[in-house]
Amino acid sequence: MTIKGKAYIAGVFEHPTRLAPDKSVAQLHAEVALGALKDAGLSREDVDGYFCAGDAPGPGPAPMAEYMNLKLRHLDSTELGGASYLAHAAHAAEAIALGKCDVALITLAGRPRSEGMATGTTARPRDPNQPEAAWEAPYGITTANGYAMCAMRHMYQYGTTSKQLAWVKVAASHHAQHNPHAMLPEVVTVEDVVNSPMIADPLHRLDCCVISDGGGALVIVRPEVAKSLKRPPVKIIGAGEAVKHLSGGTFDLTTSGAARSGPAAFAEAGVAPADIKYVSIYDSFTITVVIQLEDLGFCAKGAGGKFVADGNLISGVGRLPFNTDGGGLCNNHPGNRGSMTKAIEAVRQLRGEAHPAVQVKNCDLALAQGTGLQLATRHGSTTLILQRE
Amino acid sequence: MARKIPPPAVTVESRAFWDAARGRRFVVPVCTACGKAHWYPRAICPFCASDKIEWRAASGKGTIYTFSVMRRVAEPYVIAHVTLAEGPTMLTNIVDCDFDALAIGQPVSLVFQETENGPPVPMFKPVK
Numbered sequence: 001m002t003i004k005g006k007a008y009i010a011g012v013f014e015h016p017t018r019l020a021p022d023k024s025v026a027q028l029h030a031e032v033a034l035g036a037l038k039d040a041g042l043s044r045e046d047v048d049g050y051f052c053a054g055d056a057p058g059p060g061p062a063p064m065a066e067y068m069n070l071k072l073r074h075l076d077s078t079e080l081g082g083a084s085y086l087a088h089a090a091h092a093a094e095a096i097a098l099g100k101c102d103v104a105l106i107t108l109a110g111r112p113r114s115e116g117m118a119t120g121t122t123a124r125p126r127d128p129n130q131p132e133a134a135w136e137a138p139y140g141i142t143t144a145n146g147y148a149m150c151a152m153r154h155m156y157q158y159g160t161t162s163k164q165l166a167w168v169k170v171a172a173s174h175h176a177q178h179n180p181h182a183m184l185p186e187v188v189t190v191e192d193v194v195n196s197p198m199i200a201d202p203l204h205r206l207d208c209c210v211i212s213d214g215g216g217a218l219v220i221v222r223p224e225v226a227k228s229l230k231r232p233p234v235k236i237i238g239a240g241e242a243v244k245h246l247s248g249g250t251f252d253l254t255t256s257g258a259a260r261s262g263p264a265a266f267a268e269a270g271v272a273p274a275d276i277k278y279v280s281i282y283d284s285f286t287i288t289v290v291i292q293l294e295d296l297g298f299c300a301k302g303a304g305g306k307f308v309a310d311g312n313l314i315s316g317v318g319r320l321p322f323n324t325d326g327g328g329l330c331n332n333h334p335g336n337r338g339s340m341t342k343a344i345e346a347v348r349q350l351r352g353e354a355h356p357a358v359q360v361k362n363c364d365l366a367l368a369q370g371t372g373l374q375l376a377t378r379h380g381s382t383t384l385i386l387q388r389e
Numbered sequence: 390m391a392r393k394i395p396p397p398a399v400t401v402e403s404r405a406f407w408d409a410a411r412g413r414r415f416v417v418p419v420c421t422a423c424g425k426a427h428w429y430p431r432a433i434c435p436f437c438a439s440d441k442i443e444w445r446a447a448s449g450k451g452t453i454y455t456f457s458v459m460r461r462v463a464e465p466y467v468i469a470h471v472t473l474a475e476g477p478t479m480l481t482n483i484v485d486c487d488f489d490a491l492a493i494g495q496p497v498s499l500v501f502q503e504t505e506n507g508p509p510v511p512m513f514k515p516v517k
Contacts, residue, residue, distance in 0.1 A: 121461050128398035134407075135429035138394050138510045139482050140459065145468045148457035156455070156493045200457045200468075248435030249428035249477025253455060253470070376470075377480070 002268055007093035007104075008226035009234045009386065011040025011219035012344045014325075018183050018332055020213040021114040026057050026067050028109035028215045033068060036217035041229045042103060047219075049074035049101030051092060053084035055110045055335040064107065074101035080241070080380025081372025082282060082337035084108075085218065087382045089343060090239030092220040102222050109215030110335020119211045119336050120144035121199065136377065143284070143336075144208060146376035148200035150253045151287035155202060157254050157302065160290065162202055164305035166193035168286035169206050169329050171313035176326025178355040183210045184330040193286075207286040209327075214334035216344050232351040238269025238385035245378035254302075256288075256371055257381025258295035265383035266297070271365060273297040276385075278349045278360045279320060280342035280368040283327040289313075292369050293320075296383070315358040324349065324358035339370030339382060350388040364388045392464045396507020402432050405444050407508040415499050415511055416444040417475050428477035449499030450474040451513060458488045471497055471513050485514040 013035030020028060029052070037043060050072050056064050060077040074095050078087050085108055092104035112119055120143045126133045154160045170190055176182040193206040226233045240261035245251075266272060273296060281289045290304035298320060299307035312318035325331045325345040328338045346366040348354045366386050373379040399407045409416045418430040422439035426447075433440055456469035467483040483491060484500060497513035504510055 121459070128400070131402075131431065132429055134397035134399065134403055136480050138397050138504060139468055139480055139512075140392065140466055141468055141480060142459070144461075145457045145459045149455040149468060149470065152457055153455035153493065198460045200459045200461070202457075246429075246478075249426075249473075249479060251478065 003090060003093035003097055003239060004237045004268055005223070005235055006097035007220050007222060007236050009089070009218055009236065009343070009347050010221040010226050010229050010231060011036040011042065012217070012347045013039055014216045014341055014344050015109070015214040015334065016181050017214050018181065018212045019113055020111050025109055025111060026064065028111065029056060029064050029107045030068050032109055032215040032217035033105055033107050036105070036219045040219045040221070040231060042219060044068065044070065046103045047105045048072055049092060049095055049104035051076045051088035051104060051106040053077060053108065053337070054079045055108055055337055074104070080382060082284065083339050083370030083372030083380040083382040084337065085340040086239070086343060086368055086370045086384045087241050087380070089218060089220055089236065089384055090241065090382070093236045093239070096220065096222045102225055104220040106218040106220065107215065108217070108335055108337055108340040110337065111213040112336050113211050113213045117211070120208055132377070141374070141377065143374065144203060145200035146374045147285045147287055148203045149376045150291065151202050154254045154287060154291065158305065160305035162194050163190050164309045165207055165286040165290065166190040167309045167311070168283065168289045168313065169193050171311060172283065172323055172327045172329040174314045175324045175358050176330030178357040179326050179331055182326040182331040183212055184326070203285055203287070209284050209329050209333045209338070211336070212332040212334055214332050216334060216340040218340070218343055233389045234347050234350045235387045235389055236384065237387045238265040240264030240268070240383045242381045243378065244381065253376055254291065256291050256295050256375060257379060258292045258369060258371065258383065261381040261383040262296035265385050269385040271385065276365055276367045277363045278324070278346065278366040279322045280346045280366070281322050282338045282342055282370045283323060283329045284338060284371070286329070288371055288375060289322070292371060296367070296369060315360060321358070321360050324354050337372065339368065339372065342368040342370060343384060346386055350386055392466045394502055394504040394510060396504040397510055399508065403430060406430055409444065410501060410508045410511065413501055415447050415449050417447040417473065417477070418442045419445045426475040426477050428479045448474045451497050453483065453491065453493050453495045453497060454478050455493055456483060456491055467491065469513070482512045483514065484512050491515070
């Protein structure tokens with residue numbers, strides 16, 4: 001049993017807003033849903049499967065199903081933080097392959113910018129029943145200083161430098177200059193990054209992604225439905241997911257769950273890293289990209305710093321074009337959750353609908369990768385491999 | 390350290406640890422079935438799934454596995470993972486230190502740090 005070829009991404013939509021003080025979270029979810037359905041050439045009445053994560057005003061999918069007045073026969077609210085939506089795409093393909101639904105809708109939306117959330121530098125609220133709560137909350141682990149600890153260890157173990165990490169941001173900024181919606185459309189240099197204020201050693205402000213409102217949606221359909229639609233078909237050919245945690249106090253913070261979700265996705269797809277023409281890599285921080293690229297097999301473990309340097313991730317310049325919308329580092333990071341926009345830009349590339357300045361030539365095979373929650377403790381990793389027909 | 394430390398959420402599973410901490414004793418959970426210490430503490434061994442867990446006095450000695458100085462807050466502080474002499478690596482803070490002199494691999498020793506209306510929590514300081 002495989003999901004290879006059993007489902008297609010028929011519709012995508014990225015909300016153009018980056019600041020939405022005048023819209024509710026539910027409204028943003030509905031707007032991205034309608035946008036993706038319109039893109040696919042489908043309507044609300046066609047949807048029979050709905051997928052959402054912890055950003056949806058829950059509990060679970062029921063409140064949003066009611067808001068949008070959907071009639072559903074398959075539901076899923078898998079929560080892996082920002083990595084959730086690639087898992088949803090894979091789970092939708094599984095459900096379609098089993099006949100549980102025909103048209104699956106996946107939505108993400110949030111407004112941390114309007115709500116003034118100090119996303120990276122304050123601790124997230126925690127349920128005291130979470131078993132790790134007492135052993136982590138007193139120490140002030142936040143998104144920024146957690147990922148910073150992974151960067152610090154990567155530098156110690158492999159000699160990775162701040163200037164190498166900076167190249168990830170530089171490449172993203174070269175792409176963002178062509179995106180009229182990008183929050184940070186200015187091209188930056190390695191010096192700009194390493195001279196920006198230190199947030200949590202060794203990560204500078206420009207090593208961190210933006211905080212934005214917004215959202216996105218995907219519509220996943222069975223092959224018969226995809227063939228009846230007008231948009232270029234994008235086929236799901238492989239997926240993998242993993243949770244990596246601290247394993248009772250025996251762990252290596254320089255490796256992510258992508259070391260397991262990546263090989264699983266490649267095996268299902270029957271392709272290798274060298275075959276991939278374009279990658280969307282979750283870029284919560286510059287270090288996140290380096291670690292995931294290593295774990296996915298685009299370079300050897302520890303060689304990620306050298307791999308991303310000198311423009312190797314810039315479309316038309318380097319060997320592996322990445323995040324051609326500007327990614328979370330420059331474009332947006334709706335709801336503090338980045339894998340939805342990773343899938344959307346991969347679909348644009350495969351359709352040939354990326355900005356002409358960053359469109360990858362003959363882009364027939366793409367990979368989207370998400371790492372959600374906290375890299376320094378426990379995180380979800382999701383990998384999705386997509387093919388143009 | 391000026392940062393206010395939120396009290397740990399004490400549960401039935403962890404109460405013995407926090408009672409020991411109130412007496413300034415640092416204990417680690419050790420499985421008598423497989424002999425391994427683990428972190429964070431739990432009633433079921435994460436390595437062999439036995440429930441034969443004992444709290445044993447620990448040396449309070451460790452080395453810094455990794456760390457980061459949180460700079461963009463009113464009171465900067467150091468988050469770290471410290472590998473204990475007993476084996477497991479634990480999330481903690483490094484206190485009583487020069488931020489710019491810290492290094493991975495550096496030896497550290499235990500200090501209990503007061504929390505707001507809760508038991509003290511284990512932290513570490515560099516060995517002079």
